[in-house]
Amino acid sequence: MSELTEQDLVQLVRHFYPAGSFEPADSSTQEAPSYTRTPEHQRWLGAWKRAMEWPRWDSLLQELDLTLDGVGDVTQPYMAACRRCSKSIRRPPENGAQPLTRMVAAVSVLAPLYVSYCVTQSAPPRGGSAGQNLSFEPPQEVESQANTLRRSIERVLGYRPFPLPLSNIRVPDVFVPHLGGEPATLLTALFDAPLDNLP
Template identity: 45%
Template structure:
């Protein structure tokens, strides 16, 4: 079991993201920006290299086929964020040919044995997605799928749930390239993604 305290997770994030390299220090005349020449960034790249050949992830995708058939997908966006993601699709018809699409997702950090589950819902009408809603709390109708997905992540990957009460804890000064120049990164940004709702 890892240290799931606020201090422990902040220290973990600092291990993979350099401090003191705001966006304005980027040097486009060089092959690598200054922050990309740090030991922290090298560790982040190494974590992604390992995550792309992760045999347990391939096993997880095989295991998902049992309970979910073909209604799941690998939603990973390699190199951009700090997690691998998969989701299960649940659809419900609506009047007039529209439908609700619920995505039950799991994000597994590539930096620590931690995961989060969450749901997005959207109304699809004439191939247009409308009314996107995101929640860490699953809708009643997909609680079973969410629990199944969480159990598989824990069993196959050996991961434990990320403490959501620490999601918005700031990690001052670190350069998390996938959040750009906006305000300080949070633990959720650094260990997972700044836009978990962005699913294919």
């Protein structure tokens, strides 16, 4: 598989998302939003249908469950543009807080690309709100497990890492429903925003 260029990825986004501005879905009405009738949205739905019937995804989860012990599917179907799996790792308490690191892999349903990242939460000792940090570089204590995750995705699915330097490249004049009217970038259109919104 040849490298996907910035131009290739922009064209890919335009293939799956309609041009222009549309009203987002309104749960108070029974009427389907107008963007759902576009050929781009129909292609997006087709990509999701194939992703939900994807035997290699099941094979990947089985392998990761054996090698990493406890990897789960955290996909929210049709809510973004990726399937996701995650492993939670509790670390020893620090300053009275119980840190939790979630290693996550998001696999695009629109392109043969994935992105891996870690979400670290620190729960305060006595109530209060938990702080959360997303990083594309895993903490040192989970680096070997993150490498196992990435290698498995590349071997089982044949996918490549998303080129992070292209993350913030804007794709103007496309409507991406899961962004709620926010401007689309390559990362948010091919995966999700925010990436740390996990079940």
